[in-house]
Amino acid sequence: MTSLTARKKELETRLQALTARIQATEAELLSHDAKDWEELAIQREGDEVLEQVGLGAQEEMRAIKAALVRIEEGEYGHCQKCGAEIGKARLDLLPFTPFCKDCAP
Numbered sequence: 001m002t003s004l005t006a007r008k009k010e011l012e013t014r015l016q017a018l019t020a021r022i023q024a025t026e027a028e029l030l031s032h033d034a035k036d037w038e039e040l041a042i043q044r045e046g047d048e049v050l051e052q053v054g055l056g057a058q059e060e061m062r063a064i065k066a067a068l069v070r071i072e073e074g075e076y077g078h079c080q081k082c083g084a085e086i087g088k089a090r091l092d093l094l095p096f097t098p099f100c101k102d103c104a105p
């Protein structure tokens with residue numbers, strides 16, 4: 001298995017985990033509907049946290065999908081801004097990053 005294949009598998013696994021997490025979060029949010037008002041007020045805060053989790057996961061999913069496209073196009077591992085090769089240590093930490101450490105926002 002080449003390192004790129006391993007990376008692709010890693011990204012796909014992560015994508016599946018995120019999809020499952022988003023589905024679980026949505027199910028959790030839906031299950032909060034149609035309860036009495038007192039309970040609803042307490043749950044509101046928890047829901048906001050859940051929504052944040054969902055948003056973060058969706059953002060990460062977008063980044064992972066873009067990374068998978070770059071793998072297909074043979075551009076993976078190169079900075080989308082300056083074209084430099086992204087270090088292995090950085091990719092281990094952030095396998096979906098499109099930028100080298102110098103260009104990262």
Ligand SMILES: [Zn+2]
Pocket residue numbers: 079080081082083084099100101102103104
């Ligand atoms: Zn760069």
